[in-house]
Amino acid sequence: MYEEAIGHEDVAESDLVTRRGTFRAVAFRADGHEHMALVYGKTRMRENVLIRVHSECMTGDIFGAMRCECGEQLDAALNRIVAEGSGILIYLRGHEGRGIGLVEKVRTHVLQDEQGLDTLDSATSLGLPVDVRDYGPAVRILKHLRVNSVRLMSNNPDKIEALESNGITVAARVPLLVQPNDHNIGYLTAKRDRLGHDLPQVDVFATDLPRAVDR
Numbered sequence: 001m002y003e004e005a006i007g008h009e010d011v012a013e014s015d016l017v018t019r020r021g022t023f024r025a026v027a028f029r030a031d032g033h034e035h036m037a038l039v040y041g042k043t044r045m046r047e048n049v050l051i052r053v054h055s056e057c058m059t060g061d062i063f064g065a066m067r068c069e070c071g072e073q074l075d076a077a078l079n080r081i082v083a084e085g086s087g088i089l090i091y092l093r094g095h096e097g098r099g100i101g102l103v104e105k106v107r108t109h110v111l112q113d114e115q116g117l118d119t120l121d122s123a124t125s126l127g128l129p130v131d132v133r134d135y136g137p138a139v140r141i142l143k144h145l146r147v148n149s150v151r152l153m154s155n156n157p158d159k160i161e162a163l164e165s166n167g168i169t170v171a172a173r174v175p176l177l178v179q180p181n182d183h184n185i186g187y188l189t190a191k192r193d194r195l196g197h198d199l200p201q202v203d204v205f206a207t208d209l210p211r212a213v214d215r
């Protein structure tokens with residue numbers, strides 16, 4: 001697929017001092033959304049750059065919701081990048097609820113809470129797709145940042161495929177495993193069993209914590 005370069009009129013960057021340290025914050029307009037790459041250390045023209053391609057999740061990322069693991073993955077990815085001394089976190093907008101949007105995502109929460117549907121069935125029962133996230137902007141951002149080979153922090157094989165089919169070499173996948181809790185175990189189990197995510201910690205939770213079964 002041909003990826004159009006992002007023009008300078010759609011990019012702006014500055015330093016961003018955070019609690020974790022100083023990043024280069026690179027903001028992009030692409031495909032109708034505004035995205036951000038947080039760049040730490042030297043990554044330009046480097047090989048096997050540690051990256052996270054993070055789908056926005058307002059409830060998890062900002063408000064610390066426990067029904068998904070997004071916020072904890074975001075924290076863990078940034079911590080790991082800083083610990084390693086370099087890397088990039090790409091924060092992709094337009095990815096709420098795997099692309100269905102915030103209002104529809106909250107509608108799926110109602111079905112999950114009231115009818116016990118999982119994260120997939122609650123979407124399809126509303127006539128919505130299970131996953132319509134577009135990773136094209138992430139590819140264009142990586143190319144803009146002159147990064148062609150990465151180590152991807154993800155448990156989702158679809159993300160590897162999305163990057164590799166667009167010319168980004170994924171040299172390794174780095175697991176990003178969050179400790180399950182009573183509120184997200186159903187969500188994590190559905191992601192493992194029905195979306196093919198590699199989540200070995202789900203088994204440990206099921207066997208270690210029988211109280212989760214008693215309730």
Ligand SMILES: [Zn+2]
Pocket residue numbers: 057059060061068069070071
């Ligand atoms: Zn989330």
